[in-house]
Amino acid sequence: MENLIRFIKFPITFNIERLQKDVQKILSKKWINHYNTNDYTGNWSSISLYSEGGKSENINAYNKGTEKVTYTEIIESCDYFKEIIDQFLFEKTTVRLLRLAVGAEIKPHVDNCLGYEDNCFRIHIPIITNKDVIFILDNQRLIMNEGECWYINANFTHSVVNHGKEDRIHLVIDGIRNEWTDELFFKEANEQQFLKPEKKMSDNEKELIIEELKRMNSNTANELISKIQNK
Known part of the structure; x- marks a missing residue:
């Protein structure tokens, strides 16, 4: 496990103003409290842009395979979100907005089989954040700024606390590895660093x-x- 890449900050940035404009359109929509209630304190909620069954209230990270995975009704008013999602040329399993309220904390935990070495992965694009958000991945603090694009290996222990004065909102894209993503990832790290040890x-x-x-x-x-x- 020591050789595996924990994170990548891709040389990709998105327009912060357009990101925040899209998120403002849906702040009044129905956000669902995260289902892992033992993993956090305070308010941690989500709304789906792309999910199994195309339902915005389906915020599950893992699909059951019973319905088609597709855009939800939320995307109709969010042109920039759709533009971003469509430019990533891989199969998406879910795309959500995750909102961590002021004072909320996500406790240290792992998300199994969410590393690139598992042939699936998670991308974070911060939309609204602040300097007092403390994100720890495998004992290292990561400072993810608005408009940036990050890969986070969620197989490693991670936690978040929002000590700031505004909610933290990320666009989170889960997907399946393919040749296009290999090219993207291998530009940033050696291919050997994505091999699961025997x-x-x-x-x-x-x-x-x-x-x-x-x-x-x-x-x-x-x-x-x-x-x-x-x-």
């Missing part, structure tokens, strides 16, 4: 596997035994 077998696991292979008593089994013993 799980090392314990001595006990090795012994059990070797015993099973010995029972097979074949040339292939003997070759596998040799490889396991030399690891």
Whole structure:
């Protein structure tokens, strides 16, 4: 895990004024409290721009696979959000606005299988933030400014607290890795830094596997035994 990339600040920026203009159009809409209620204190809410079933109230990060993933009705009034989403040429699994209210805190946690090494990933685009937002990823503070574009490896422990005087709102895009994203990511880091390390077998696991292979008593089994013993 030590070799894996924790984050990338892409050399991409978006128009802050247009981002904030779009978000102002939907602040009065129905935002849904985040479902991981044990992971935060205060107010943490979301509204979907792209979701399974095309429903803005469906803020789930993981789809059930029962309905088509598509734009929600919210996007109709948000031309710039749609322009941004469409320029990312990969399959999106969900696109949400995440809003962390003043004084709210997201406790340290991990989001399993949300690193590029898992063939899926998460992009953050801050729309409204402030200098008193404390975002910690794997014991390192990241300062993500409005209009920037970041990859966050959510497999690593992360937390957020908003000590500022205004709500923090990010556009968050979850997607599936493809050749287009490989080109984007590999410009910023070595390809080897996105490879999940092989799980090392314990001595006990090795012994059990070797015993099973010995029972097979074949040339292939003997070759596998040799490889396991030399690891």
